[in-house]
Amino acid sequence: MGEKGMNIAVIGAGYVGLVTGVSFANLGNDVVCVENDREKLALLRKAVPPFYELGLAELLKKNIDAGRLRFSDTVSDGIRNAEAIFIAVGTPSLPDGSADLSAVWSVAEEIAAHLDHKALIVTKSTVPPGTTKELKNFLASRLDVKFEVANNPEFLRQGTAIRDFILPDRIICGVEGDYGKRVLGSLYSGIARPDRPILFMDTVDSELVKYASNTFLALKISFINEIASFCASLGGDIDEVAKGMGLDRRIAPRFLHAGIGFGGSCFPKDTKALVYEMEKRSLYPGILKEVLKRNQLQRMLVIEKLKMLYPEGISGKSVGIWGLSFKPNTDDMRNAPSIDIISALLEEKAVVRAYDPYAMKQANRIFPDVTYCPNAYDAAREVDALLVLTEWHEFRDLDFERVVSLMHNPVMVDGRNMFNPRDMSRLGFRYLSIGRRDYI
Known part of the structure; x- marks a missing residue:
C-alpha cells in the first residue's frame, strides 16, 4: 500500500x-x-x-x-x-x-x-x-x-x-x-x-453474522408490532410500553417503534433467505416465519382501520398518501409497505394521491395511475383520508389546521405513530394509529 x-x-x-x-x-x-x-x-x-x-x-x-x-x-x-x-x-x-x-x-x-x-x-x-x-x-x-x-x-x-x-x-x-x-x-x-x-473470523461465521443481525432486527420490529396489537385491545399506548422496555440495557430502545412494519432491500430478503437455508437443512425456522407473517399483517392494518371508518367501502374514496419510500432519507421503494397498501387501495377502487420528497419517480414506475403531488398539502386536498406511511421529518413541521381545511374528511391513519393522538384530535382530525387509542 x-x-x-x-x-x-x-x-x-x-x-x-x-x-x-x-x-x-x-x-x-x-x-x-x-x-x-x-x-x-x-x-x-x-x-x-x-x-x-x-x-x-x-x-x-x-x-x-x-x-x-x-x-x-x-x-x-x-x-x-x-x-x-x-x-x-x-x-x-x-x-x-x-x-x-x-x-x-x-x-x-x-x-x-x-x-x-x-x-x-x-x-x-x-x-x-x-x-x-x-x-x-x-x-x-x-x-x-x-x-x-x-x-x-x-x-x-x-x-x-x-x-x-x-x-x-x-x-x-x-x-x-x-x-x-x-x-x-x-x-x-x-x-x-x-x-x-475489526473482528476477524471464518467466512461462514461472518456470512451468518450478517443474516443473524438483520433477522434479529426484523424480529424486534415484528415483536413490538405484535405487542402493539395487544396493547391496542387494552386501550393502552404502545409508545409508552416501548419506552419502558427500551430503558432496559438488555433490550435497548432502537427498533422498538410500532408501525406498519419493515421493508427495504435487506430485512425481508435476508429473513426469507435464512428461512430457506434452514429448511434446506431440515431445521425449523418457526420464529423467523412468524416474523414475516406479522410484518405482512402490519401492512394491512391501515386498510383495516380505513374500512372501519368507511363500512360502506372505500370505492371512489380519495385517499392521500404521505410517504412512499420504505424509510425516510432514501428514495428506495424496494419492499416498501406503501406498495402493498397502495395496491390494496387501487384494488378497492380508491383514488390515490401521493407525496414523497424523493421516491415519487420510483413509485411512478410501479403505480402510473396514482396522482403524484408537489407537496404534502396538495396530497391532502379534498381527500377522504390521509395515510402516513413514511416518517419524513418534514411532515412534523406542517400547518395541520391548513391540512384539516384542505381535506374533504379530516381522517388520518398514522402508520408510523408520528403524531400525538390527543393533539391531532384537538386539531380536528379523526386520528387512528398503531397500538394506541383511536380518536374517532
Missing part, C-alpha cells in the same frame, strides 16, 4: 457498491467501480448518483475530481491493477425465498477469465453461509495466480450510509488466510477503533 493507498475494484455500483467505492476513495484509495447498466454508468461518470443518499453526491464529485474514483463497464478493466476486488452485486430473493446468486457467479466467471495477478477477492454482497468457500473452490479450479477470498458484510443503513461506513459499530471480516487479514486490516485501519473493532 503506497502513498495513494490501495488499488481497489468494486464490482457493482448499486447502493452498497457505490457507497463502498466512494467511501474507500475518500479514505485515499484508488477505486474503480464496475457497472454494466449504461444509463447508471452515464450518470456516475457525470458525478450524478443514480439514487438519493445523504452526503453521497458531494463525496462522489469530490473523489472523481481528485482522480481517486472512476467508473468502468467491464470487470476486466476494473480488476486490472486491483489488490482487493469487492463483489457488491445484488442478491435478490427468488420466489422460493432463496438468494439469487446468479450475479455473484457471473462476476466470478469474469474474475476467473481475467485476473492475472495476486489479489484478495471479497464478497461484499449478502450471501448465504458457505458461499465464499464455494467461490474459493470455483476460482481455485480456474486461476493460475495466487489469490485469497474473504467476506466483508456491510451494515449500512439507508439515509445514514456514509456515516455508517466511517463510524461503524463493528467491522466484520471473514478471512481464509493471513493475506486477507493483512489487506482488510490495512484498508480499515483508518476507521477501526477500540470501540468499533
Whole structure:
C-alpha cells in the first residue's frame, strides 16, 4: 500500500457498491467501480448518483475530481491493477425465498477469465453461509495466480450510509488466510477503533453474522408490532410500553417503534433467505416465519382501520398518501409497505394521491395511475383520508389546521405513530394509529 493507498475494484455500483467505492476513495484509495447498466454508468461518470443518499453526491464529485474514483463497464478493466476486488452485486430473493446468486457467479466467471495477478477477492454482497468457500473452490479450479477470498458484510443503513461506513459499530471480516487479514486490516485501519473493532473470523461465521443481525432486527420490529396489537385491545399506548422496555440495557430502545412494519432491500430478503437455508437443512425456522407473517399483517392494518371508518367501502374514496419510500432519507421503494397498501387501495377502487420528497419517480414506475403531488398539502386536498406511511421529518413541521381545511374528511391513519393522538384530535382530525387509542 503506497502513498495513494490501495488499488481497489468494486464490482457493482448499486447502493452498497457505490457507497463502498466512494467511501474507500475518500479514505485515499484508488477505486474503480464496475457497472454494466449504461444509463447508471452515464450518470456516475457525470458525478450524478443514480439514487438519493445523504452526503453521497458531494463525496462522489469530490473523489472523481481528485482522480481517486472512476467508473468502468467491464470487470476486466476494473480488476486490472486491483489488490482487493469487492463483489457488491445484488442478491435478490427468488420466489422460493432463496438468494439469487446468479450475479455473484457471473462476476466470478469474469474474475476467473481475467485476473492475472495476486489479489484478495471479497464478497461484499449478502450471501448465504458457505458461499465464499464455494467461490474459493470455483476460482481455485480456474486461476493460475495466487489469490485469497474473504467476506466483508456491510451494515449500512439507508439515509445514514456514509456515516455508517466511517463510524461503524463493528467491522466484520471473514478471512481464509493471513493475506486477507493483512489487506482488510490495512484498508480499515483508518476507521477501526477500540470501540468499533475489526473482528476477524471464518467466512461462514461472518456470512451468518450478517443474516443473524438483520433477522434479529426484523424480529424486534415484528415483536413490538405484535405487542402493539395487544396493547391496542387494552386501550393502552404502545409508545409508552416501548419506552419502558427500551430503558432496559438488555433490550435497548432502537427498533422498538410500532408501525406498519419493515421493508427495504435487506430485512425481508435476508429473513426469507435464512428461512430457506434452514429448511434446506431440515431445521425449523418457526420464529423467523412468524416474523414475516406479522410484518405482512402490519401492512394491512391501515386498510383495516380505513374500512372501519368507511363500512360502506372505500370505492371512489380519495385517499392521500404521505410517504412512499420504505424509510425516510432514501428514495428506495424496494419492499416498501406503501406498495402493498397502495395496491390494496387501487384494488378497492380508491383514488390515490401521493407525496414523497424523493421516491415519487420510483413509485411512478410501479403505480402510473396514482396522482403524484408537489407537496404534502396538495396530497391532502379534498381527500377522504390521509395515510402516513413514511416518517419524513418534514411532515412534523406542517400547518395541520391548513391540512384539516384542505381535506374533504379530516381522517388520518398514522402508520408510523408520528403524531400525538390527543393533539391531532384537538386539531380536528379523526386520528387512528398503531397500538394506541383511536380518536374517532
